[in-house]
Amino acid sequence: MAMNLLAKARAYEEEYGRLISDLERPSYHISPTVGWLNDPNGFSYYDGKYHLFYQYNPYSTQWDTMHWGHLVSEDLLHWKRLPAALAPDQEYDCAGVFSGSGLMAPDGRHLLMYTGVQIVDRPDGGREDRQVQCLAFGDGTDYVKYENNPVITPEMLPEGGSTVDFRDPKIFRDEEEGCYYAVVGSCTREEGGNVALFRSRDIFHWEFVSILDRSEQRYGYMWECPDYFRIDDTDIILISPMKLSAEGLEFHCGNNAAYLTGNYDREKHTFERKGIFSLDYGIDFYAPQTMTAPDGRRIMIAWMQTPETRHSQPAGIKWFGQLTVPRELTVKEGRLLQRPIRELEACRRGRVFYRDVLLNGHAGLAGLKGRCVDMTLRVRPAGRSLYRLFSVRIAADDRHYTSISYRPGDSMLSFDRSFSGLNHYIVSDRDVHVGYREGEIKIRILIDRFSVEAFVNDGEQALTFTIYTPQEADGIFFETDGAALLDVEKYDMVL
Numbered sequence: 001m002a003m004n005l006l007a008k009a010r011a012y013e014e015e016y017g018r019l020i021s022d023l024e025r026p027s028y029h030i031s032p033t034v035g036w037l038n039d040p041n042g043f044s045y046y047d048g049k050y051h052l053f054y055q056y057n058p059y060s061t062q063w064d065t066m067h068w069g070h071l072v073s074e075d076l077l078h079w080k081r082l083p084a085a086l087a088p089d090q091e092y093d094c095a096g097v098f099s100g101s102g103l104m105a106p107d108g109r110h111l112l113m114y115t116g117v118q119i120v121d122r123p124d125g126g127r128e129d130r131q132v133q134c135l136a137f138g139d140g141t142d143y144v145k146y147e148n149n150p151v152i153t154p155e156m157l158p159e160g161g162s163t164v165d166f167r168d169p170k171i172f173r174d175e176e177e178g179c180y181y182a183v184v185g186s187c188t189r190e191e192g193g194n195v196a197l198f199r200s201r202d203i204f205h206w207e208f209v210s211i212l213d214r215s216e217q218r219y220g221y222m223w224e225c226p227d228y229f230r231i232d233d234t235d236i237i238l239i240s241p242m243k244l245s246a247e248g249l250e251f252h253c254g255n256n257a258a259y260l261t262g263n264y265d266r267e268k269h270t271f272e273r274k275g276i277f278s279l280d281y282g283i284d285f286y287a288p289q290t291m292t293a294p295d296g297r298r299i300m301i302a303w304m305q306t307p308e309t310r311h312s313q314p315a316g317i318k319w320f321g322q323l324t325v326p327r328e329l330t331v332k333e334g335r336l337l338q339r340p341i342r343e344l345e346a347c348r349r350g351r352v353f354y355r356d357v358l359l360n361g362h363a364g365l366a367g368l369k370g371r372c373v374d375m376t377l378r379v380r381p382a383g384r385s386l387y388r389l390f391s392v393r394i395a396a397d398d399r400h401y402t403s404i405s406y407r408p409g410d411s412m413l414s415f416d417r418s419f420s421g422l423n424h425y426i427v428s429d430r431d432v433h434v435g436y437r438e439g440e441i442k443i444r445i446l447i448d449r450f451s452v453e454a455f456v457n458d459g460e461q462a463l464t465f466t467i468y469t470p471q472e473a474d475g476i477f478f479e480t481d482g483a484a485l486l487d488v489e490k491y492d493m494v495l
């Protein structure tokens with residue numbers, strides 16, 4: 001059975017993946033070989049290459065029994081598709097090979113740690129998931145599951161730990177201690193989501209250490225896809241909390257992606273939280289995962305969709321689900337900054353540059369159009385009076401546009417994709433407060449065929465959303481209420 005499911009998935013993606021032309025896909029964002037993609041998994045550097053796996057159902061564009069798809073790259077930019085890495089072919093993972101992480105094992109093999117899901121009988125006669133943490137080892141292409149899986153079971157959690165919601169191990173090595181830790185997403189009925197910490201000396205035998213942080217019924221009932229890392233002197237935990245209630249403009253209702261800042265006490269294994277913030281103020285961003293590049297950069301990548309928008313698919317699409325561009329993370333004044341990886345700049349072609357363009361009303365500029373674009377806008381008041389509104393419309397034609405608008409009077413940035421061609425009744429607009437700089441704002445916008453990622457004021461905030469506007473809609477226009485000066489630097493992205 002073991003070989004069959006993986007061999008079947010590999011044969012399927014080989015046969016049907018080739019039927020999808022490059023033009024039907026995003027140009028510089030990752031999409032599945034065929035079928036469905038969700039969370040990034042196993043993001044790691046192994047044997048001189050970046051490896052990136054993803055939650056994968058090759059057989060349809062809907063979420064179903066999860067496999068792991070696989071890509072490899074030397075520069076985080078050009079990705080080569082490899083055959084599917086894991087299939088749900090064991091008793092303990094037959095209902096899905098859920099999310100997890102990757103690392104080089106002590107013996108030099110590539111180690112994947114993932115959640116195995118099985119459906120079991122409940123004492124009351126019902127059926128429910130049972131989620132356990134498992135290992136697989138490989139050479140960078142082929143992986144074999146560990147014969148003594150699972151290595152972490154929910155019974156190792158303190159009393160009240162869920163056997164149903166216990167998933168997404170992120171493994172990391174503590175060089176000083178010479179051991180391994182894994183953070184795992186979990187929850188209790190009383191407190192909601194939490195992050196559980198486990199430790200191992202040899203990666204095979206694990207012990208529960210502590211609960212690092214918890215929702216206390218304020219930030220969602222379950223925390224998925226946790227990650228932990230330290231940048232400068234700040235400890236950061238990433239979480240994907242499920243079913244949050246909106247809080248101001250920071251969190252929206254439903255599934256969010258958030259980060260916790262604070263201090264991790266390495267002796268007591270406690271985390272003292274200082275802040276909790278949204279990771280992305282757009283609509284389609286979930287389940288991020290990070291890795292450390294060989295040069296020390298902390299790089300994050302995320303699923304560019306959320307569970308809520310998973311059914312809003314254009315008719316006839318042969319793939320569904322994209323990943324964001326990899327983003328470099330740094331910390332400034334206790335907050336994360338996110339910038340697209342610098343490697344992306346190698347794709348820039350055909351520079352168009354304008355300085356000090358006086359805008360007052362509606363304007364288009366020669367050379368500004370495109371659906372695979374990296375464009376930076378700098379806007380500021382023209383003279384002493386403050387403009388009331390600046391707006392850029394992208395992916396525009398006479399029926400469609402997607403807009404990003406800034407109102408300096410109340411430091412509000414808004415985007416709206418209502419006219420991007422999707423005919424589903426889904427959330428299409430969002431507002432976010434941005435830092436006030438005397439009416440100045442800088443926005444870097446990455447447009448790909450099916451998405452927009454905006455980075456505000458050098459990465460202080462990011463907003464990500466998908467668009468399925470017809471590709472012919474490639475106009476870029478500006479609109480102001482009041483006079484403003486604009487600098488534009490725009491490149492076509494050619495991979």
Ligand code: DQQ
Pocket residue numbers: 038039055066098099100115167168224225286287
């Ligand atoms: N997706 C995976 C889970 C994870 C969720 C299943 C987050 O492991 O918790 O496809 O999107």
